[in-house]
Amino acid sequence: AQTVTQSQPEMSVQEAETVTLSCTYDTSESNYYLFWYKQPPSRQMILVIRQEAYKQQNATENRFSVNFQKAAKSFSLKISDSQLGDTAMYFCAFHGQGGSEKLVFGKGTKLTVNP
Amino acid sequence: DTEVTQTPKHLVMGMTNKKSLKCEQHMGHRAMYWYKQKAKKPPELMFVYSYEKLSINESVPSRFSPECPNSSLLNLHLHALQPEDSALYLCASLPPGQGPNEQYFGPGTRLTVT
Numbered sequence: 001a002q003t004v005t006q007s008q009p010e011m012s013v014q015e016a017e018t019v020t021l022s023c024t025y026d027t028s029e030s031n032y033y034l035f036w037y038k039q040p041p042s043r044q045m046i047l048v049i050r051q052e053a054y055k056q057q058n059a060t061e062n063r064f065s066v067n068f069q070k071a072a073k074s075f076s077l078k079i080s081d082s083q084l085g086d087t088a089m090y091f092c093a094f095h096g097q098g099g100s101e102k103l104v105f106g107k108g109t110k111l112t113v114n115p
Numbered sequence: 116d117t118e119v120t121q122t123p124k125h126l127v128m129g130m131t132n133k134k135s136l137k138c139e140q141h142m143g144h145r146a147m148y149w150y151k152q153k154a155k156k157p158p159e160l161m162f163v164y165s166y167e168k169l170s171i172n173e174s175v176p177s178r179f180s181p182e183c184p185n186s187s188l189l190n191l192h193l194h195a196l197q198p199e200d201s202a203l204y205l206c207a208s209l210p211p212g213q214g215p216n217e218q219y220f221g222p223g224t225r226l227t228v229t
Contacts, residue, residue, distance in 0.1 A: 035217055045158075045205065045220040091157050095216075101146050101165060101209065103218055105157035 002027045004094050006106035013082045014114050020067075021077045021109045023092030033095045034068070034075045035103075040088040048090070051075065082113045117142060119221035121206050127227045130196060136224045138189040138206030146170070146209040147189040148218065149181060151202045158205055164189060196228045 003026045013019035025034070036048040051059045051068050059066050063083075067076045079086055092106040119140045128134050138147065146165045150158035163171035164183040172181075178200075180192040189206060203225050207218040 033216070037220075044222045047217045047219075050217055089155065101148075101163050101170065102160060108155070108157055110155065 002029075002094050002096060002104045004092050004104050004106035006090075006092050006109050008109045009107070010110045010112070012112040012114055013079075015082055015084060017082055018078060018080045019082055019111065021079075021090055021092075021111065023075045023077070023106055025073050025075065025092070025094050025104075027073070027094065027096060029096045031097045033097075034066075035093040035095070036064070036066070036075075036077045037091045037093060037105075038086075038088045039091065039108075040085070043088075045091075049077065079111075084113050084115060087111060087113045119206055119208055119219050121204075121221040121224050123224055124222065125225050125227075127229060128193065128196065129229055130198075132196075133192070133194045135193065136191040136204055136206075136226075138191075138221055139187055140208045140219070140221075141187055142208065142219070143186075143211060144208035144219070145211040147183065148205075148207040148209070149179075149189070149191050150205040150207065151200075152205055152223070153202050162191075193226075196226075198228050201226055201228045 005024045032053045034051045038048045039045040049061045049064050063080045065078045089108045091108045094104045122137045149161040152158045160173050161175045162181040167183045178195050182190040203223045205223045206221040210216050
């Protein structure tokens, strides 16, 4: 069974600075998708960024980028120029391609951006 | 229409009540999900409907009863709940096509059982 580990329960960063959230996973599959979801306080969970395992190039979405290390099974999220609106729970998630429709979540990292 | 909607936003119910949660999407998605989420925890999968058929039931107690009347609508019927069932209930949907894809989440229903 797949597992996703987020080793940082809480993090904080100053506005305009850069922060990196860690995520490791375990799977025997060769092809899969990885996601970072953001859930602001009392607000909707939204997708931040996705990475397809067969693509070597790291995904980037504006201020958000990932460092995907397939051999190390690592998928960290870098947030540049942090903004107050980035304050949220961040969940790393894995979706295999073995026919399962399940999304496996990590326990989450609570990020606080301080002014 | 590119969103998942859920009603009601908030629900308070007694342990003897019967209530239902509703989820809708009009994006032609192929699967719909119910999750339960406690504060500061990841969502826990409850049920998955794939092409309107129940494909996954994560050993959820029978006091939770899902229903998928059509491809756009998902209900969760609640009966004789316990205080520990108080949580945020999230609905999500999955686009069509082969292979995995990101799930689209609704805003959730915050349920309080008294």
